[in-house]
Amino acid sequence: MIPSILPTYNRAPLTFESGEGSWMIEADGRRFLDLGAGIAVNVLGHANPVLVEALTAQAGKLWHVSNLYNITQQQALADKLVASTFADTVFFTNSGTECCELAVKMARKYWYDKGQPERVEIIAFEGAFHGRSSAGIAAAGSEKLVAGFGPLLPGFHQVPWGDVDAAEALVGDQTAAIIVEPVQGEGGIRPLPDADLKALRALCDAAGILLIMDEVQCGVGRTGKLFAHEWAGGTPDIMMVAKGIGGGFPLGCVLATEEAASGMVAGTHGSTYGGNPLACAVGGAVMDMVANDAFLGEVNRKSGLLRQKLEGLVAAHPEVFEEVRGAGLMLGLKCAKVTCGDVVAAGYDNEVVTVPAADNVVRLLPPLTISDEEIAEAVARLEKAASQLDAGK
Template identity: 75%
Template sequence: MTSSVLPTYNRAPLHFVKGEGVWLIEEDGRRFMDLGSGIAVNALGHANPDLVQALTDQANKLWHVSNLYEIPQQEALATALTDNTFADRVFFTNSGTEACELAVKMARKYWYDKGQPEKVEIITFSGSFHGRSTAAIAASGAEKMVKGFGPVLDGFVHVPWGDHDAFKAAITENTAAVLIEPVQGEGGIRPLPDQCLKGLREICDEKGILLVLDEVQCGVGRTGKLFAHEWAGITPDIMMVAKGIGGGFPLGAVLATEDAGSGMVAGTHGSTYGGNPLGCAVGKAVLDRVTDPAFLDAVNARAGLLRQKLEGLVATHPQVFEGVRGVGLMLGLKVKVAPADLVQAGYASEVITVPAADNIVRLLPPLNITEDEITEAIARLDRAAATLAS
């Protein structure tokens, strides 16, 4: 049967009808362990009681009013974010892609208002993924992202990941900003070393360039800090956030310092649904949980256990795996087979993983996964690997 849905995804023939924590239940009753979390979205698992309560309470009061009016739930979430981050200002979006669009506009408008309209170039890095809008694909620059969608938005300068000399050579008098993921997700779980992120901040300060971080996938507790850049002890000027902040409800945000966001005045940007009462009520419940130091300590403990067990899995199946990389609960298995083959073998063993570039299979479990669930996850991955090995 031909689907009415536009075929832009190669969808697995699975039909999930219910979720419980780390579990997804297929309509035939099978229980799958979800180590993808909707691609790092369901930070607190499926049907988390606190999030369900926050959404239900708000749904019984008010859904939408538009940004023509002050929205108390939006103010509460924005204040919680600024209280816990570098930021002074927040704009809410519905997705990471929308956050990218605003971050690009904000960086360029900043320099326009400073009397330097020629400063429009934004340096980005190979392997990056910032969304699928016209600005986001131009920022990536990869052929698979831009092919067939020209003319591509101008003003992005692409340099190889990890090539410090190429990066420094790319800086010109027209450079407005640097845009980078502290941990590449789609690019294959590639963490930027702390010393590199520190060096990047120093160069941006020296050259008078804005540092824009994309923490759409690696933020909101995923690496064991509220945001990944905290491990390096630096702060950005602008930051993109989404995925985990809504715990499964569509929500994104751009965070900025007072200075970096100074060009975005009334009329320069907008969103029909961004910052709606429903999304912000859920986002506030997520943030209340994830900003708890005890919660983040538990994330790091579980991450250490999962990493240890994955190293054992790699050692057990050397014909399937090369190694483990990543940080916190944003981990990747480097495989010697096609990533899609391990993902498919996982389906047969009722465990969900997510493929990425560079022969990586991503593991992005809920941040509150338990030790027993980690043990069960490894057992299921072991069965999947054994199937491929045989």
Template identity: 75%
Template sequence: MIPSLLPTYNRVPLAFAEGQGSWLVTDGGERYLDLGAGIAVNALGHAHPALVEAITDQAAKLWHVSNLYEIPGQQALADALVEKTFADTVFFTNSGTEACELAVKMARKYWYDEGDHDCVEIIGFEGSFHGRSSAGIAAAGGEKLTTGFGPLLPGFTHLPFGDLDALKDAISDTTAAVIIEPVQGEGGIRPVSDADLKQIREICDEAGVLLIFDEVQCGVGRTGKLFAHEWAGVVPDIMMVAKGIGGGFPLGAVLATEDAASGMVAGTHGSTYGGNPLACAVGGKVLEIVSDEAFLAEVNRKAGLLRQKLEGLVAEHPAVFDSVRGSGLMLGLKCKAPNTDVLSACYDADVLVVPAGDNVLRLLPALNIDDKDINAALERLNTAAEAVETAIAAQEEQDA
């Protein structure tokens, strides 16, 4: 008999009753150090007082009216994003998946309005993740995402990660845009180098195609800049944002230049809930806090501290870990042991991390994690690694 919750998740048998900062507490009172932050969503941790105040104040006034009417908080958040980024205009969604849908539509509509009705192809890269909608899985193209869901939405091409020669060769008269994550998340915390991002921008400019950055996971302060592409000194034409922008409340956005968004006129797109008063009240407070230069400087300091300690962890446990990768507080532990085994040991050590592709475990802590919590995290990760080493030794002895 099918359960009342559709069984699309292999859920861990853990249920949390409350959270504070970087900690989660079960109904039984067990405390877990959260290095996953709801998969990079809880940018300011759990129950941040400024976010609690923002949503409580707004909830007492107005929750939802729809986009049939003006929403002052939505306008204020859009103005702030335009002020702080490359963008000229913003559309608010509820999720990164919805942001992907609009990004694809926006790129194709741009060329349609330019009179090039055959210019519809979107070029992406292997190992990417752009959500689980029809456009999202078609844009990513991975077998795990697409099997059984055909026929897939046409008009997508997938190239090997990092192969810019292949990108040059793949762009044709029918190419509308290139879509890429500056740091792949689900694919195993794989950053695109600054040099490659610059070259991709140059390739797109030379070919006259649009460039879409997916910063759903790597944006909103996660890498130590407000958005990851800022490290390379390049800008996209269209950018997808979600996760951290809502600090735990469902909120996403598509940011674009005036030119790239020129085809999206009244009636071409919509969202019933997107950018509602509750979401924008929280999003506005998150952006205010995270975009502060002093806050981002602390993100970079903490990222350096955490990475240094993780490098030491890898050196101490060479049978368990291979290396550390990533940027800012978006880090990955590349494992030698199966990452599922290390993940299980982390649960036993009361520390939460997130699995990813390429046998990697993601560490995506709250951006305001305390130094003492970083130290506690390493103690627990070390306990997990020791447990995995013990299991490896026992298996080797049994095999002998």
């Protein structure tokens, strides 16, 4: 008999009842170090007092009014995002998946209004993950995501990861945009080299098409910059943001230049809940803390510390791990003669939480507020997990 919760997840046998900072407390009282952060969501940790205060204060005033009216908290957050990024305008959603739908609509509507309605095709990269909506799975194109869900939304083409020449070869008079993650998360923590990101920007400029960047997982301080593309120095025309921007409260947004957003006029898109007062109050508090040079400097310092310790872990357990990859506090352990699922499960045995990904990679996505002592303890627990796997071989 089907359970009351639709069985679309293979859930771990864990039930977390509370959390504090980088820790999650299981129902039986065990304390787990969280190197997953709800899949890069809890950037400021669990029960962060600043976010609790922002949410609680707003909850006592106003929860929801819909986008039929002006929302003070939404305007304040939009202003912060515009001031801190390339963008001129922002649309708020509840999730990264919704961001993908709007990004695709925005790119296609742009060309429709320019008198070139045939420009609907979007070039994406193999290994990508852009959410589980019709547009998101069509953009990714992987068998795992699309099997059984046809007919797929047309107009998407995939090229090998990082192959700028292949992308250029596909650009034609029906191309609307290129979409790319500066760092693939679900795809196995694969950063796109800065030179390739710059080359994609140059390609889009030369062809006169739009560049969409998906920073749902790699944005909001995760790589040591507010957004990952800043390392390369280029900017997108449209950017998808979610996960970390709400610090655990459901929130997403699409940022765009005035030109790229020119087709999105009244009536072309909407959201009942998107940008509600509760979400934007929390998002504003997240931005106040993360969009700060000192905070981002600490992310980079802690990233170096964590990476150094992980390199030692890999060297000590060559049967378990092959390499460390990634950027900032978005790191991956490429597994060797074991599966990433084995490592995640062994981590649970040793009370440390990690996240599996493609290419047999274990994702390490801790809260950006993780302390040096917690980093040391986390790697010590991963060491025990690796030793457990070594002993079992």
